[in-house]
Amino acid sequence: MDETRDITANEMLCLCLRYVEEDSGNIRDEVFMFKPIMDGSGEGVFNIAREFIECLQQETNKELIITAQTYDGASSMRYQAQGHVRSRLSAWAIYIYCRSHLLNLSVQDAIEIYIYDIYDTVHSTLVFLRDSSVRLQVLYESQKLINSVVIALSTISQQKTSGSSDARRLAFELMKPEVVFQIHLMHDVLRPSLQFLRQIEKRGSCLDEFVTHVDAACNTMKQSIEIFDFNQVRKILNDVQKYLPTVEPTFRSTRSQIQTIATDFDEEQFRDTGKTFINHFLQSLDDRFNTEAQELIKNIAVLSSPFKFSAEELLQNSLIIQTDPPLLNYQQLKNDVFAFLTIVGNITSITSITQRLAQHGSEQCPEWYKLFQILATFGIGLNEAERTFSTLKRIKSWLRNGLSNSTLEILIKVSSLKVNLTDDAIKFIIDDFISNPQRAKRRNISVFTEYNNEMEFDEETV
Known part of the structure; x- marks a missing residue:
């Protein structure tokens, strides 16, 4: 689950389910709400989430068991996982950061402690340039030259307008060797x-x-600093000298310098x-995985290469030993391990x-197949939710205001699918619009029909 705010300032929640197709074993991520x-x-x-699960149980007439959940680090959600939800979770329902927030938080940690000053300088520069259309135009025109940002700032500093002193200061800040x-x-x-x-945004990725x-x-x-090109820094510092702002002359001098x-x-x-x-960044990344999550991933790595282990070693995997009886039958796993x-x-x-x-083990080792179906459904992020948010943000405000919530949900779900229409389906859609010309007109669709082997345009269906 994830949430975002659309162009109408409404909070929108997206709920995705990850499941395995029983016959093929293919992993699917789909938007359900x-x-x-x-x-x-x-x-x-x-x-x-509770209402959705209860409704799904009624529709499928099955008791659903939550096997695992991932969150984005929000403290309120962690409280819910340990409180309300925890009572009905299996032993595998661990608290783990989703992949994108994992990196974002680690980057934030490293920047705030070690290089916050340069981050603040870069951020202030971007804010300064975006604050004026004239400044953005100067930046745009300087793109054909090297060090475009410094060139733009230098140009702005010579214009004797509001912000020229800030531009001069930022230009010199950005050209300090340590900042470059x-x-x-x-x-x-x-x-x-x-x-x-x-890489991991691809559908069907698993924890292994x-x-x-x-x-x-x-x-x-780790190798970034070892192969860093310091000569590139020297070249930039030398090349940009001629573009730096000039210093105004004093009353004793008539020349700018x-x-x-x-x-x-x-x-x-x-x-x-x-x-x-780099070390702090990597340490922060590692710290985001708590002991429970690290143990889970270690055990999954074992199960992803079962041929490297004996039957006894596989059965002693803590993921299997600690599982709840409703989830897996340990005795059946033991009987079918060979x-x-x-x-x-x-x-x-x-x-x-x-x-x-799915192809060869559904009858001879069904419990092992169930185990790997569970492992395959462990999510590593909110890829599908983020795809829907991307679609939502591309909808223009005038169009969004004309869509009901149910219509919006249908459009968002369809946008996340790879729809392959058959010839019969395409023919049905065209015939439907031909039979209902006003429907086509309302959707601003032009329909062309074939008549006497010639393509003619029916004005009534514009």
């Missing part, structure tokens, strides 16, 4: 973070793959600063094992 909410507190969101270094270091560190987020991608991103970040900046710096000192920043190991062979991912069991 998208509606406005009045109470965005932990208790309010919990009540909506830290800006480029942040770019090098955050680039693999962005690539990591894009998540761990692999986290390790890959962390190892890339270009103020120079220092281009020398202690490379080893910068390297130590970079290592400290059939399970034979069927999955040397397959090494939860996704692939689940698909294999």
Whole structure:
């Protein structure tokens, strides 16, 4: 679950379910509910989830068991997980940060402690440039030159208008050697973070793959300072000299002077600063996984490569031992473990094992198939919810005001699907509009019909 505010300032809640198709073993993430909410507190969101689950149980005539939940770090939601919801959760229902908030919070920790000054300078510069359309135009025209932001600030500082002194100050702040270094270091560190987020946004990703991608991103970040190009910093500092603001002459002088900046710096000192920043970032990332979450991921890693372990070692996995009886039958797992190991062979991912069991293990080791269905439904983020929010933000205000909440929910759900219409479905839609020309007109749709082997335009259906 996640929530956002749409263009009409309404709080919208999106509830997604992750499930496994029983026949194919394919993992699906789908939006099941998208509606406005009045109470965005932990208790309010919990009540909506409870009502949804109770309604789903009535429709399916089944008792649903929550196996695991992820939250974004909100303290109110954590309270609900330990209070109201906890009583009906299985032993696997752990509290773990979703992947995007995990990175966001770690970046915030590292920046606030070690390089907040440069972050504040960059932020202040962006606010200053966006505050005026004239300043933005200056920035736009300077894009063809190097160091466009400094060039824009220097140009603004010479215009003798409101903000010229601020522009001069920001230009010199941005061209300090330590600021140039830290800006480029942040770019090098955050680039693999962005690539990591894009990698795991793919539908059907599981926690075992998540761990692999986290390790890959962390190892890339660790090397950022070792391969950092300090010559690039020196080149920028030298190239930008001619674009710096001029200093106004005093009453004793008639010549303006270009103020120079220092281009020398202690490379080893910068390297130590970079290592400290990266280490704190990685430590903050690691701290976001509490002991319970780390143990869960460790056990999942074992189950994602079952051929590396004996039958006894698999059965001693704490994920299996601590499970509640309604969720899994331990004795049946024990009886079918050899059939399970034979069927999955040397397959090494939860996704692939689940698909294999769907095809060949649903009868010979059904309890193991149930186990991997559960593992496959462990979410690592709110990808589907964020996709719906992206769609919501692209809806123009005039159009949003004309949509009812139920219509909006349908549109959002459809937008998250890969719809492949058959020829018969397309023909039905066209025939429906031809039979109801006013319906097409209301939707601003032009319908072309074939008549005597020629395409003619029916004005009545415009």
